[in-house]
Amino acid sequence: MSSLDVDDLPVPREHRSTLFREILERRIARRTFLKGSALAGAQSTLLGQALASGMASSLSFKELPHGLDDTLHVPEGYTWQVVLAWGDPLFGDAPAFDPYRQTPEAQARQFGYNNDFLAWLPLPGAPHSSESGLLAVNHEYASSAMMHPGTPDPFGLSREQVDIEIQAHGLSVIEVFRQAGVWKTNIASGYNRRITPLTGMRFSGPARGHRRLRTAFSPEGVESMGTFGNCAGQVTPWGTVLTAEENVQFYFMGEARLTDEIRSYKRFGMHGSDVALSAWGMFHEHWNLDLHPQAGMHAGWIVEIDPYDPHSVPVKRTALGRCKHEGCDVVINPDGRVVVYMGDDQAFEYIYRFVSKHRYRPGDSEHNRTLLDEGELSVAEFTEGGALIWHPLVWGQGACTRANGFSSQADVVIDLRKAADLAGATPMDRPEEIKVNPITGHVFAILTNNVMREPLSDDPANPRGFNRHGHILEFIAPVGDHTAPEFTWEIFILAGDPKSPMDQARYHPDISEQGWFSCPDNGTFDRSGHLWIATDGFGKQGVADGIWVSGTQGSHRARSRHFLRAPRGAEICSPCFTPDQKTMFCSVQHPGEGSSFDTPSTRWPDFDVTKPPRPAVLAVVHKMDRALDG
Numbered sequence: 001m002s003s004l005d006v007d008d009l010p011v012p013r014e015h016r017s018t019l020f021r022e023i024l025e026r027r028i029a030r031r032t033f034l035k036g037s038a039l040a041g042a043q044s045t046l047l048g049q050a051l052a053s054g055m056a057s058s059l060s061f062k063e064l065p066h067g068l069d070d071t072l073h074v075p076e077g078y079t080w081q082v083v084l085a086w087g088d089p090l091f092g093d094a095p096a097f098d099p100y101r102q103t104p105e106a107q108a109r110q111f112g113y114n115n116d117f118l119a120w121l122p123l124p125g126a127p128h129s130s131e132s133g134l135l136a137v138n139h140e141y142a143s144s145a146m147m148h149p150g151t152p153d154p155f156g157l158s159r160e161q162v163d164i165e166i167q168a169h170g171l172s173v174i175e176v177f178r179q180a181g182v183w184k185t186n187i188a189s190g191y192n193r194r195i196t197p198l199t200g201m202r203f204s205g206p207a208r209g210h211r212r213l214r215t216a217f218s219p220e221g222v223e224s225m226g227t228f229g230n231c232a233g234q235v236t237p238w239g240t241v242l243t244a245e246e247n248v249q250f251y252f253m254g255e256a257r258l259t260d261e262i263r264s265y266k267r268f269g270m271h272g273s274d275v276a277l278s279a280w281g282m283f284h285e286h287w288n289l290d291l292h293p294q295a296g297m298h299a300g301w302i303v304e305i306d307p308y309d310p311h312s313v314p315v316k317r318t319a320l321g322r323c324k325h326e327g328c329d330v331v332i333n334p335d336g337r338v339v340v341y342m343g344d345d346q347a348f349e350y351i352y353r354f355v356s357k358h359r360y361r362p363g364d365s366e367h368n369r370t371l372l373d374e375g376e377l378s379v380a381e382f383t384e385g386g387a388l389i390w391h392p393l394v395w396g397q398g399a400c401t402r403a404n405g406f407s408s409q410a411d412v413v414i415d416l417r418k419a420a421d422l423a424g425a426t427p428m429d430r431p432e433e434i435k436v437n438p439i440t441g442h443v444f445a446i447l448t449n450n451v452m453r454e455p456l457s458d459d460p461a462n463p464r465g466f467n468r469h470g471h472i473l474e475f476i477a478p479v480g481d482h483t484a485p486e487f488t489w490e491i492f493i494l495a496g497d498p499k500s501p502m503d504q505a506r507y508h509p510d511i512s513e514q515g516w517f518s519c520p521d522n523g524t525f526d527r528s529g530h531l532w533i534a535t536d537g538f539g540k541q542g543v544a545d546g547i548w549v550s551g552t553q554g555s556h557r558a559r560s561r562h563f564l565r566a567p568r569g570a571e572i573c574s575p576c577f578t579p580d581q582k583t584m585f586c587s588v589q590h591p592g593e594g595s596s597f598d599t600p601s602t603r604w605p606d607f608d609v610t611k612p613p614r615p616a617v618l619a620v621v622h623k624m625d626r627a628l629d630g
């Protein structure tokens, strides 16, 4: 195959046929029925536990000191291994990784670059196994200077190199198993899949078929090409994967200001060539707004993927709105409705919530896959008095009217930020991950930092001007009702150095020397309700990014402890546990960032002079094979 072209994409024409689609969906429904019922059991206990008092933390590892060097560290008694790194084969026919002879065709069969979100998914025959499962992994972006010999600038790449980078984006799905204590990949598995910016997808929800989504690629505005900028995500209770499209504005060239969408693109920060960080548009006209002025509207969505069917067509769920989606979390409310929490990661952007119209039905996969297409979007306002008010973003209500330029709910979801501005939402300090505590049902929002906030423009929920270190908020739904119009909220942690009066940090009073951190970015809860927090930006202050873990209740609340330290240049993303909590997977993203292929600041994890540093998925275990949450 010669280099790939947008115009001769492998778009499955068949899926336009209703007949084919029906057969496909019936097949998926059959396949996920068993898996769906297994997951439903686990989920229904979640809210049952919501009012439980929670377990006391018994985390007892010896904390790591702050520091920065070229390798990765875990506490004494723990060990780590690389499960998968950039370029590793995902299929039996994939060539071995050779960075000096890389091709787009090879990359299409190998693990992609800059892995971020990780999802653990049980295999259909073994819903409770912690020894084998699927990993679905986001590949957020490419780093030209770190990927290609000669350290090229993104705009100095050959077409072949651009196509390598396109194929290094998207997602990987791969079967993994643990044998004699070692995690391995099964490259013969029929589940393995690469999803890329060229994979055919479809739209659903209120914007599907809307004129503003019509492009040469999809004249009816119902199909979309691929996904990219995939940051975090979540597994749904019905066993699909949600992946969030974040920094999509860096991919489009051309003059956004000359399109009819000038206002909309401006509000999104999509300024075409003025902000493009990739040269895809030089070789592939889809990413050129001069030629395809609506193409930018195809990006910035939450995409739902069936990881169990490598032929399934991913769906962009427009009801969840279009922004720089960091990630999302999904809970089933006590009344059965599905609630999704989402952050828009940019300084002064907002926190959103979606409540499904219909109820979750355990085991009914066909029905559950429609839940994210109809419902109520809302945006958060935080008041002085400790209230969190959810303002509906529903066409015809409030400011979502024709007078304000919204002619339907399609306009509301496409111009989500504008709707939120008019609703009076609170501008936040870069909302990244939002996660629900499985023990208390409280919602934790991680805000990474915002140095653009002026000292006097602080507000109760973003209480520090020049917020260099970020913070974590906790939201409490009244009597566990995640659909309520009003919650209460409080501050969980104000990050930074507790010894520095300038930082105005806030933790448990007994925080240790190394227990404090900066720039919390993403995180997850283990089954005992500890929050595992991954940072992104501490490295730029001379202390390696890594993972800190904190209790959330009682005497361990906000007493974070330093568990893992990243190699130079890297951030850690998406801690993720096997059901028995004995393995924690996480992503080591962009090791060596800021240096180059030719003279890297680390060669982690291979430390081989013929290889650059490689982003990788890590497995961390206790040497005695103990659960990590105890």
Ligand code: FEO
Binding pocket: 140, 231, 232, 246, 326, 345, 432, 521
């Ligand atoms: Fe992809 Fe906001 O981190």
Ligand code: CA
Binding pocket: 432, 448, 521, 536
């Ligand atoms: Ca970040």
Ligand code: CA
Binding pocket: 231, 232, 326, 432, 521, 522, 536
């Ligand atoms: Ca992130």
Ligand code: CA
Binding pocket: 536, 571
């Ligand atoms: Ca990041």
